[in-house]
Each structure stands twice: as structure tokens, then as C-alpha cells.
Amino acid sequence: MVKNRLAYMFIAPAMVVMALLVFYPLFSGIYLSFTNADQFNTTRRIGANVIPASYQFIGLQNYTDILNIPQYEFWRVFGQTVLWTGFNVVPHILIGLALALLLNRKIKGRTIYRILLILPWAVPSYISAFVWRFIYNGDIGLLNNLMRDIGLGSVPWLSDPGWTMFAVVVANTWLAIPFNMVTMLGGLQSISPELYEAAEVDGANALQKFLNITLPMLRPVMMTATLLGVIWTFNSFNVIFLVSEGGPARATEILATWAWRWGRDRSEIGIGAAYSVIILLILLVFSAVYVRVLNRRGQESAL
Amino acid sequence: MTTTTRSSAAAKSRAGGLSQTQKNLIADILTHATLIIVSIIMVFPVLWVVSTSFKPQAEVESSRITLIPQTFTFENYDHVLNGLTYTVQERGADPYEVNLFWTWGRNSLLIALITTTIGVLLAASCAYALSRFQFLGRRAVMIVFLITQMFPGAILVIPLYNILNDIGLLNTWQGLVLSYCTVALPFSVWMLKGFFDAIPYDLEEAAIVDGCSPVGAYWRIALPLTLPGIAVVAFFNFMTAWNEFMLALTFMTGEANKTLPVGLRNFVFQFNTDWHYMAAGSVLVTIPVMIGFFYAQRYLVSGLTQGGVKG
Amino acid sequence: MKKALVLIAVLVLLLGAMGVSAQDVEITYWDTMNDQERVVFQEIVDACAADLGITVNYEYVPFDQAQATYRTAAQAGNAPDVLRTEVAWGPEFAAAGYTYDITDWVTEEERASYLDAPFNYNTWGGRVWGLPQVTDAPALLYNRALFEQAGLDPDVPPATMEELATAAAAISALGTEDAPIYGILTPAAAYFFQPFMWAFGGSLIVPNEDGTYTIGINSEGTLAGLNFVIGLLESGVMGPDYDPANQYGNNQAAFKEGRAGMLINGPWATSDILRGEAFTDRANLGVAPIPAGPEGLQGSPVGGHGYTIYAGSAYPQEALNFVRCLNGVDNQVRLAAELNLVPTLRAAYENETLAENAILQGFLAQMEVATNRPVLVAGGSIYAEFGPQYDAAILGQTEPQTALDNIAAAWELLLQNEPTPPGM
CATH class of the missing domain: 3.40.190.10 (Periplasmic binding protein-like II)
Incomplete structure (x- = not known):
């Protein structure tokens, strides 16, 4: 009991701040998703004059509208979000792992490589996004200029749905590699050297050591990094918002940017909130299934 | 470090002969080649901004692009550093002129440093409790932290705005600092819990037996042992605050209250962007982070080794 | 005793009222103009603040974020007293109750001093919600x-x-x-x-x-x-x-x-x-x-921008006077001569310097055959x-x-x- 009270004391400051600035907005968002709230019927405090809220509870109508009315383009944007997340997370983990393995070898100049490879982490992401957009520019961009100079012709980096998805994924991967690489490197370095030595005594070659020691030992780190990667990428906003603006013609719009367009650009607060709840539900279901599958395989899970 | 030293030395002694050395040489060459190519890709966009920042506007917008500026100019830096001024008018005081870029920089630095301090303190004590104590709702707290990451942050902007307005923290650095702490908190707690888990409880127990209070054991024994983890989390908090754009734009109005990310948007207009100024501003914003980064990066890796994203 | 108290209260109120001199009037103005335009406009703002003896906070909000930022600020009671409002935003802000209905303050004479089309963009539901700053058409x-x-x-x-x-x-x-x-x-x-x-x-x-x-x-x-x-x-x-x-x-x-x-x-x-x-x-x-x-x-x-006043402004009358100053004929002529921005005041067109500005004249010819859009909340x-x-x-x-x-x-x-x- 004493322990309990002490524990609550320790978590209290964080929880109070979270309750006020995260949980409350989150619950109000969930509530608003069941209403027809927009900027003409929410509470407005205009100087001394307070106009009370007059929106109504409309049950699940926002949700059924989103799923059924073509203008809300739910399925298209959902599909794009899944592609965006998959195309990002898989290379993030694989490239991160590959680079970590290389950096974990005893080679000269390791520190310099490490610094250069994690450099993008130090660049504020809105600046990186602007730089990539400048590089991808169809007419005066660096890439197309180089391509034209060597006679390959222009590529519609931000004008063709497929190329644009490729372009934003590359930009986002560039941003995400340092974190994934460092995480994997941390995982690799915490594997006990005795394991490798024992394997060598048994005559294991490099590939066998990788498959039988490195991968299994790294699995918990990789699995957690994958889960976090999926959650963050699914909701990642900056790169799409600043590089392609969701274009061309909404081809790179994802659920998070799309919810923003409805909730803020168009002030359809109820619709925007419903979209956000849908995102939350998708990720909850994904995480639950993910953790369950991992547990079934007898692995230490993220939770 | 030690891992590879030992294992490769062991490999040499056992395999013996030239073929293993040759194999190692080839592997080393391939490793270097790959790392050099990837390093170039990672660094190139950064160098490209630096190059752009020294070009005059006509050259930046030109269709004839050169990697190195043809006309080398400091004009962009001069404009960003000295050309942006604002007259502050305060009641009962004479109006005075401030340099905007330095003002934004000071705001950003102040907010980032305070966010880092408060964020680390909040996260550390919360993570400590989650790591050390069994209590009702412990698992729920962990899950709730994960769930907050699943709700798109952008949609919380307006409710958050209204709350800050109600408690009188709108358009103040305190409001922004608290908001950033909450953004960084879930990940920070997760990270730090991993670090505390990795430290044996014996030391704290012994201290408590010797008459140290549980809070003292946390503060004087557990916390210092997780310094590498604290470094990682501090860096994460700092970057969160230093980079954030959307909340700062919505919460902070008034030229002199802006942070650097919002201030740089002064170079983005209705339809187009002053790339030459944007580039110079970007370099200036990134330099302080880079300097700190060079010092922090070794802790980042060693920190992630000890605790890591293990959940 | 009671009387004395009342007297003191009245005195305090009177003194308080006298205390609100023009010097204490503080007006916040959100601008969305671009870099080059703001250099000129800063001088106009400073001159108007000095003329009226008021304090003006001249602030820049990126155009692409201005509509959303204003909405958020306005519904919480924090919007600037004056906003440079794109014509398509006007009806929406009026319908949501953000902007001040200035119909009764704008005389027939003042209304007639503006060109019809730009002025019309600042009306909605038969009421006046702003005064036009510039008009334009590609x-x-x-x-x-x-x-x-x-x-x-x-x-x-x-x-x-x-x-x-x-x-x-x-x-x-x-x-x-x-x-x-x-x-x-x-x-x-x-x-x-x-x-x-x-x-x-x-x-x-x-x-x-x-x-x-x-x-x-x-x-x-x-x-x-x-x-x-x-x-x-x-x-x-x-x-x-x-x-x-x-x-x-x-x-x-x-x-x-x-x-x-x-x-x-x-x-x-x-x-x-x-x-x-x-x-x-x-x-x-x-x-x-x-x-x-x-x-x-x-x-x-036909597009353009107007000035709207926040319905929650503490100084709506002073804000309107500030807008009128910004919108003075001389200032409109200056924006036209130096930045080729098309004036909304009829009187500005009588100025001879404008005739020498070939670029401006080209846009004026375009304005003759430009198309007005319906003034709808949906317009935004x-x-x-x-x-x-x-x-x-x-x-x-x-x-x-x-x-x-x-x-x-x-x-x-x-x-x-x-x-x-x-x-x-």
C-alpha cells in the first residue's frame, strides 16, 4: 500500500499534464466525432459575447457518411495510407539493420561514418521536407537538372501519382534511417560476445551466426521498432504536408493529412474528429493483433 | 566495440591462413564502399542547402543549376540575420526595434531548453515508477501512453488551443513548453523505463536499508545510473521542441513571440517561396543543433545500447 | 455616508474614463502581404499609428495559414482587431460571427467612394463587414x-x-x-x-x-x-x-x-x-x-483583400478609423504607384501618377472585363x-x-x- 501511494506520487506530475493536455482533448475529440460540430455551431467566445454551442449528437452518422459518400474518399485515402506505411516501414527496418551491421564491424573511420549517417537527425524535419521539395522540383529542381544533363530526361517526381509516392517515401526514409539505424546498433551492441564465441567454437560461419544469434537476439528490438514505426508513419504529417501537399490530385493524401483537411481547412470538426477516431481504431486493432501474434510465437512482446 | 574486436580476433586465430584475411579485406572494402555511398546520400541534401544559401536569388531560381555557387554571396545571410526587424510597441514605453531572427532564436532556444528540463524530469519519475513498483493501473498507464501515439496529433491542435486559452497560457512560452512535454512524454517514458529495467534494484534497496528515503534512492542512485538514457531522452525532447511548427504557429501570435520554425515561414508567401532566404535561415537554424549533436551522438548510441527500445 | 460612497464611485469612474486616452488604444493588425509589399506597408502603418496616436501591433501571418489561424483565434476571443481578409473568406467569417458588422458606421458617402465590385465583396446578407483594401484580377x-x-x-x-x-x-x-x-x-x-x-x-x-x-x-x-x-x-x-x-x-x-x-x-x-x-x-x-x-x-x-474588424475587439471604432487611415487615398495611390496594386477608391484613379504606370494601366484594362464571383460562404x-x-x-x-x-x-x-x- 505504501508502495502504491509512492508509485502514484511518482507518476502524478506526468499524468496531470497528460490528463489536461492530451486525454481531455482526446476524449473531447472522440465525443465530437458523434456530433455535427462545425465552426458555425461550436462555442464561440467573441469578446464579451459568448455564443453557446448548438451542435447535436448525431450518433454514427459521420462514420457512415465517411464510409459511404464518395466525396470523403475514405477507401482511396485508406489504401494510400497503407501503401505509404508499408513502403516506409519495411525499408526503414531493413536499411537501418543493414547499416547497423556494417557499422558494427571493426573498420577504420567508424565514428565518422556514424556521424555522417545520423546527420539527417540533426536537421529539423520541416527544413528537410523543404529541401526535398526543392530537389524534386520538376522544372528547376536539382534531380531533374542532373537527369537532363546526362540525357535521361525529366521525371515527374511530384506530378505523377506513382513517382510522387516514391518521392515522399524516399524523403521520409532519409529522415527515418538515423533513428532506426541507431536503435538497431544499440540492439546489436547489447548482444553478448560470448554467444558468438561459442558459435565459433562449434564452427558456425558468418551467415549461420547472423541467422542463429543476431536475428533472434535482435528480434525484440526489431519488433518494437516496427510497431512504433507503423504507428508513427501512419500518422506522420510533415513530409507529405510539406513535400507533396498530398498531391498530385490527392494521390499522396494519407488519413492523417486528410483528417486535417476536413477538420481544420474545411472546419468540418465532426468529420475531422471521426476520421481521427477511425485512425485510432485501425492502429489499435493492428497493435492488438501484432502483439497477440508475437506472444503466440513465444516472443517477449512490446507490452 | 569489444564485441567486434574480440570476435574478429578469434575468427582470425581459428580460421588462420591467407584466405580468411583476404575475405576480411574484401568484406572491409565492400563495407567502406557501401558506407561511403550511403553517407553521401545522407549528407548531400544538407550540403545542397548550404550551397543554395550562398547563391543570389536569380541563380537559385535559375534553370541552369550548378552544384557550387557561381556568384558567391553573403547577402542571404545578411538579410536573415540583420534585415528582419520589428518595432515593439509597449504601453507606457517608447517603441523599440528588435532583430527578429535573434528574437526567434532566443525564443526557440529558451523553449527547447525548458522543455528538455521539464520533459526529462516528468518522464524519469514516471518511468521509474513503472519500472520499480507494482501498482494498480500500471499496465493501463503503459497502454495509454502507446494509445496517445495512435491519435493523429494534428487534430488535437484546436482542443489544446481552447484549454490553454482557458487556463491563460495561450501565447505564452509556458503553454508551448507544456504542450511539447506532452508530445515527447510517451516515447520518453518508454525509453527511460527500459533503462531503469536494466539497472539492478539491489543498489537502491541497500540505500533504503541504510536509511535513505525511496525518493532519495531514486534521485541519488537510480537517476545518475541512467545518465546515457537521460541524454537520449533529453535530445529527443530538445528536437521535439526545436522542430515543432503547427502548435507554435497556432498558439503564438505576434512577431516577437514566434519560434524559429514559424519565423522561417515569413519567407513562404501566398504561392511561392523565397528559397534563397529560406536556405540561409535553414542553415542558421541547423548549425546549433549540429554542434550539440556532434557532442551528443556518442551518448545516443551508447544510451540506446544500454536501455534501448525494448518496451 | 452612502452618498459619499456613490460620489467617490462616480469620481473614480469618471477619472477612469478620462484615463482612456487615445494613447492607451492598442490595435493588433494581421497582415498577409508579401515581403516586398510589407516594406512599403510598414511605413503606412507607422504613419497611421502616429496620426491617430494609437499603438499598433503589426503582425505577419503566412497567407496559407491565415484563414485557419484566424478561425481558431476568433472563436476563442483572441483574434486581432483588424485582419487583412481575402475576399473569399469574408462571408464565412461574417456567418460565424467573427467579424464586426460595420454597416451603421459606413455612410452612403463612404460606400460610394469605393468601386462597386470590390465593395460588394465586403458585404454579405445585405450588411457591411469590411472595407476593400485592394482589388485584383489576373x-x-x-x-x-x-x-x-x-x-x-x-x-x-x-x-x-x-x-x-x-x-x-x-x-x-x-x-x-x-x-x-x-x-x-x-x-x-x-x-x-x-x-x-x-x-x-x-x-x-x-x-x-x-x-x-x-x-x-x-x-x-x-x-x-x-x-x-x-x-x-x-x-x-x-x-x-x-x-x-x-x-x-x-x-x-x-x-x-x-x-x-x-x-x-x-x-x-x-x-x-x-x-x-x-x-x-x-x-x-x-x-x-x-x-x-x-x-x-x-x-x-476578381479577387482582392479587405480589412475586417473582429467582433470581439475592444476598440472597434478606433480599429475602423485605423482602417480608414490605411485606406486613405494617398496610401492607395502609393501602393498603386510603387507596387502596382489596384486601388479600390474611386478618388485614387484621379491621381495623375497612376496614368504613368503602364503596368497598373494594363491591370485596370483587365478589371474592365473581369468577372465577379458570387458572395457565398461556400466561396471560401x-x-x-x-x-x-x-x-x-x-x-x-x-x-x-x-x-x-x-x-x-x-x-x-x-x-x-x-x-x-x-x-x-
Whole structure:
């Protein structure tokens, strides 16, 4: 009991701040998703004059509208979000792992490589996004200029749905590699050297050591990094918002940017909130299934 | 470090002969080649901004692009550093002129440093409790932290705005600092819990037996042992605050209250962007982070080794 | 005793009232003008603050974020006293109760001092919600030197869409494969496509006599205009290839560098264009009305900005006086002379210096044949659907007719939700 009270004391400051600035907005968002709230019927405090809220509870109508009315383009944007997340997370983990393995070898100049490879982490992401957009520019961009100079012709980096998805994924991967690489490197370095030595005594070659020691030992780190990667990428906003603006013609719009367009650009607060709840539900279901599958395989899970 | 030293030395002694050395040489060459190519890709966009920042506007917008500026100019830096001024008018005081870029920089630095301090303190004590104590709702707290990451942050902007307005923290650095702490908190707690888990409880127990209070054991024994983890989390908090754009734009109005990310948007207009100024501003914003980064990066890796994203 | 207390209270109130001298009036003004414009405008703001003896906080809000930021601030009681309001935002802000109804303060005389069209944009539901700062409409900007090189007469710019296509072909022939010259630059967004739409007989949303609206976006005329633009692109005389996120900036860059003969853009773009190497001699910039379509129709979207006052402002009257000062004839003349911004006051046009500004005169000719849009709350949201669908059609991702039908369907929904003005 004493322990309990002490524990609550320790978590209290964080929880109070979270309750006020995260949980409350989150619950109000969930509530608003069941209403027809927009900027003409929410509470407005205009100087001394307070106009009370007059929106109504409309049950699940926002949700059924989103799923059924073509203008809300739910399925298209959902599909794009899944592609965006998959195309990002898989290379993030694989490239991160590959680079970590290389950096974990005893080679000269390791520190310099490490610094250069994690450099993008130090660049504020809105600046990186602007730089990539400048590089991808169809007419005066660096890439197309180089391509034209060597006679390959222009590529519609931000004008063709497929190329644009490729372009934003590359930009986002560039941003995400340092974190994934460092995480994997941390995982690799915490594997006990005795394991490798024992394997060598048994005559294991490099590939066998990788498959039988490195991968299994790294699995918990990789699995957690994958889960976090999926959650963050699914909701990642900056790169799409600043590089392609969701274009061309909404081809790179994802659920998070799309919810923003409805909730803020168009002030359809109820619709925007419903979209956000849908995102939350998708990720909850994904995480639950993910953790369950991992547990079934007898692995230490993220939770 | 030690891992590879030992294992490769062991490999040499056992395999013996030239073929293993040759194999190692080839592997080393391939490793270097790959790392050099990837390093170039990672660094190139950064160098490209630096190059752009020294070009005059006509050259930046030109269709004839050169990697190195043809006309080398400091004009962009001069404009960003000295050309942006604002007259502050305060009641009962004479109006005075401030340099905007330095003002934004000071705001950003102040907010980032305070966010880092408060964020680390909040996260550390919360993570400590989650790591050390069994209590009702412990698992729920962990899950709730994960769930907050699943709700798109952008949609919380307006409710958050209204709350800050109600408690009188709108358009103040305190409001922004608290908001950033909450953004960084879930990940920070997760990270730090991993670090505390990795430290044996014996030391704290012994201290408590010797008459140290549980809070003292946390503060004087557990916390210092997780310094590498604290470094990682501090860096994460700092970057969160230093980079954030959307909340700062919505919460902070008034030229002199802006942070650097919002201030740089002064170079983005209705339809187009002053790339030459944007580039110079970007370099200036990134330099302080880079300097700190060079010092922090070794802790980042060693920190992630000890605790890591293990959940 | 009681009386004494009352007396003291009255005295305190009186003293307090006297204490509110003009010096204590503090007004916050949010501007969305660009860099070059703000240099000039800062001086105007300072002069007005000094004249009126008030404190003015002159703040910049990025244009693309201004509408959303203002909404958030306004509904929480924190909006600036004065906002530079894009014409399409006005009805929305009025309907939500954000802006101050200044109808009773604006006399008939003051109303008559403004041009009708820009003033009308500041009204909604028969009430007045703001005063117009500038008006504008995109016109045909052209590089006179390139016209001469291509054997065209720079004093006779194309008057029909057919002539425009011919001129564009002649200019683009000057380019080489390595250094292309674009006859005319690709319209940077749906907004800049509208002149083609009107020229070929299309329309946006047209008010009917019975108060309902007809959506003309998926009419044959709009389709013809869209196909005309696509034809120019495919024939190679229009360029560069459409890049929706960067097109506006690319157009400006190409035009400034002398890589393009013609550009459709508004007066606000000229201060940037004149910084370009092709226009170091400003006489090289020609400005003409956008050519007419096959049946002689012409159009260009009348836009512009007004000043609105926040309904929660502590000093609405002082804010209005501040706006009136900013909008003084001399100031409007100055913006016109130095930045080529089109005045909204009739009196500004009597100033002789404006006659010497050829660029401004070109835009004035365009204003004569420009098209006013209906003043609707939905007006602020029409490009949310129009933009992406236009992009899809231009990029060949959607059949033009399908894209236009999609816009029409989305606008049906918008119009269904159009709020009714109070008292109507």
C-alpha cells in the first residue's frame, strides 16, 4: 500500500499534464466525432459575447457518411495510407539493420561514418521536407537538372501519382534511417560476445551466426521498432504536408493529412474528429493483433 | 566495440591462413564502399542547402543549376540575420526595434531548453515508477501512453488551443513548453523505463536499508545510473521542441513571440517561396543543433545500447 | 455616508474614463502581404499609428495559414482587431460571427467612394463587414522583347484565344531542346485556369433570380476551356510540365529569367517579377487583358483583400478609423504607384501618377472585363475540390468531363450547407 501511494506520487506530475493536455482533448475529440460540430455551431467566445454551442449528437452518422459518400474518399485515402506505411516501414527496418551491421564491424573511420549517417537527425524535419521539395522540383529542381544533363530526361517526381509516392517515401526514409539505424546498433551492441564465441567454437560461419544469434537476439528490438514505426508513419504529417501537399490530385493524401483537411481547412470538426477516431481504431486493432501474434510465437512482446 | 574486436580476433586465430584475411579485406572494402555511398546520400541534401544559401536569388531560381555557387554571396545571410526587424510597441514605453531572427532564436532556444528540463524530469519519475513498483493501473498507464501515439496529433491542435486559452497560457512560452512535454512524454517514458529495467534494484534497496528515503534512492542512485538514457531522452525532447511548427504557429501570435520554425515561414508567401532566404535561415537554424549533436551522438548510441527500445 | 460612497464611485469612474486616452488604444493588425509589399506597408502603418496616436501591433501571418489561424483565434476571443481578409473568406467569417458588422458606421458617402465590385465583396446578407483594401484580377503578362524576337508586335498583344495559341507557338519556336522557351506558362492552379473557363463560356456558380444557384463548372464551356489548355500543353507551346506543388514558383522563375513569353498572373506578382533579370527594364513587361474566346467572351476572377474588424475587439471604432487611415487615398495611390496594386477608391484613379504606370494601366484594362464571383460562404471552400480535380485533369489522370462532374457533385453538397444570413 505504501508502495502504491509512492508509485502514484511518482507518476502524478506526468499524468496531470497528460490528463489536461492530451486525454481531455482526446476524449473531447472522440465525443465530437458523434456530433455535427462545425465552426458555425461550436462555442464561440467573441469578446464579451459568448455564443453557446448548438451542435447535436448525431450518433454514427459521420462514420457512415465517411464510409459511404464518395466525396470523403475514405477507401482511396485508406489504401494510400497503407501503401505509404508499408513502403516506409519495411525499408526503414531493413536499411537501418543493414547499416547497423556494417557499422558494427571493426573498420577504420567508424565514428565518422556514424556521424555522417545520423546527420539527417540533426536537421529539423520541416527544413528537410523543404529541401526535398526543392530537389524534386520538376522544372528547376536539382534531380531533374542532373537527369537532363546526362540525357535521361525529366521525371515527374511530384506530378505523377506513382513517382510522387516514391518521392515522399524516399524523403521520409532519409529522415527515418538515423533513428532506426541507431536503435538497431544499440540492439546489436547489447548482444553478448560470448554467444558468438561459442558459435565459433562449434564452427558456425558468418551467415549461420547472423541467422542463429543476431536475428533472434535482435528480434525484440526489431519488433518494437516496427510497431512504433507503423504507428508513427501512419500518422506522420510533415513530409507529405510539406513535400507533396498530398498531391498530385490527392494521390499522396494519407488519413492523417486528410483528417486535417476536413477538420481544420474545411472546419468540418465532426468529420475531422471521426476520421481521427477511425485512425485510432485501425492502429489499435493492428497493435492488438501484432502483439497477440508475437506472444503466440513465444516472443517477449512490446507490452 | 569489444564485441567486434574480440570476435574478429578469434575468427582470425581459428580460421588462420591467407584466405580468411583476404575475405576480411574484401568484406572491409565492400563495407567502406557501401558506407561511403550511403553517407553521401545522407549528407548531400544538407550540403545542397548550404550551397543554395550562398547563391543570389536569380541563380537559385535559375534553370541552369550548378552544384557550387557561381556568384558567391553573403547577402542571404545578411538579410536573415540583420534585415528582419520589428518595432515593439509597449504601453507606457517608447517603441523599440528588435532583430527578429535573434528574437526567434532566443525564443526557440529558451523553449527547447525548458522543455528538455521539464520533459526529462516528468518522464524519469514516471518511468521509474513503472519500472520499480507494482501498482494498480500500471499496465493501463503503459497502454495509454502507446494509445496517445495512435491519435493523429494534428487534430488535437484546436482542443489544446481552447484549454490553454482557458487556463491563460495561450501565447505564452509556458503553454508551448507544456504542450511539447506532452508530445515527447510517451516515447520518453518508454525509453527511460527500459533503462531503469536494466539497472539492478539491489543498489537502491541497500540505500533504503541504510536509511535513505525511496525518493532519495531514486534521485541519488537510480537517476545518475541512467545518465546515457537521460541524454537520449533529453535530445529527443530538445528536437521535439526545436522542430515543432503547427502548435507554435497556432498558439503564438505576434512577431516577437514566434519560434524559429514559424519565423522561417515569413519567407513562404501566398504561392511561392523565397528559397534563397529560406536556405540561409535553414542553415542558421541547423548549425546549433549540429554542434550539440556532434557532442551528443556518442551518448545516443551508447544510451540506446544500454536501455534501448525494448518496451 | 452612502452618498459619499456613490460620489467617490462616480469620481473614480469618471477619472477612469478620462484615463482612456487615445494613447492607451492598442490595435493588433494581421497582415498577409508579401515581403516586398510589407516594406512599403510598414511605413503606412507607422504613419497611421502616429496620426491617430494609437499603438499598433503589426503582425505577419503566412497567407496559407491565415484563414485557419484566424478561425481558431476568433472563436476563442483572441483574434486581432483588424485582419487583412481575402475576399473569399469574408462571408464565412461574417456567418460565424467573427467579424464586426460595420454597416451603421459606413455612410452612403463612404460606400460610394469605393468601386462597386470590390465593395460588394465586403458585404454579405445585405450588411457591411469590411472595407476593400485592394482589388485584383489576373491579366496576361508578357515579355515584350521575346514578342519582338518572335516577329510579333508587342504593342498588339493577342486579343483572342486563337491568337494566343499562335503567339505562344511563335515564341516557343525560339527555344532549343536544351534551352526551351515556353510560349505561355501553364496555369499554376485552378484559380488561374478560370479565365480560360470563362472565355469558352463556362462558369462557376451563377446566382438565379429566385435566389437559388446554378453550377456551371461541368458545362460544355468549361470543358472547352479545359481542353484548350490541355491542347496547348500537348502541342508543347505551353510549359513547363505541370508540377502542382511548385508550379506557381516555377512560372515566376521562368518568366523572370526570360524563359517564357506569357504568364497569367495578378498585380500582386509584379513586384517579384520586376526583380527578374528579364525585367530590369520594367518597360519590358507588357500587361493586357486576357484574350477573348471564340464567341467574344472574356473573364478573369476578381479577387482582392479587405480589412475586417473582429467582433470581439475592444476598440472597434478606433480599429475602423485605423482602417480608414490605411485606406486613405494617398496610401492607395502609393501602393498603386510603387507596387502596382489596384486601388479600390474611386478618388485614387484621379491621381495623375497612376496614368504613368503602364503596368497598373494594363491591370485596370483587365478589371474592365473581369468577372465577379458570387458572395457565398461556400466561396471560401470551392477550390478545395476544384483544385485537385483540375490538377487531375491537367495531368491526364482523370478524364476532363469526369473531373468537372466531380467538382459539381462536391459543390452541390457545399451549397446545401450554405448558412443563411441573419435576418433573411
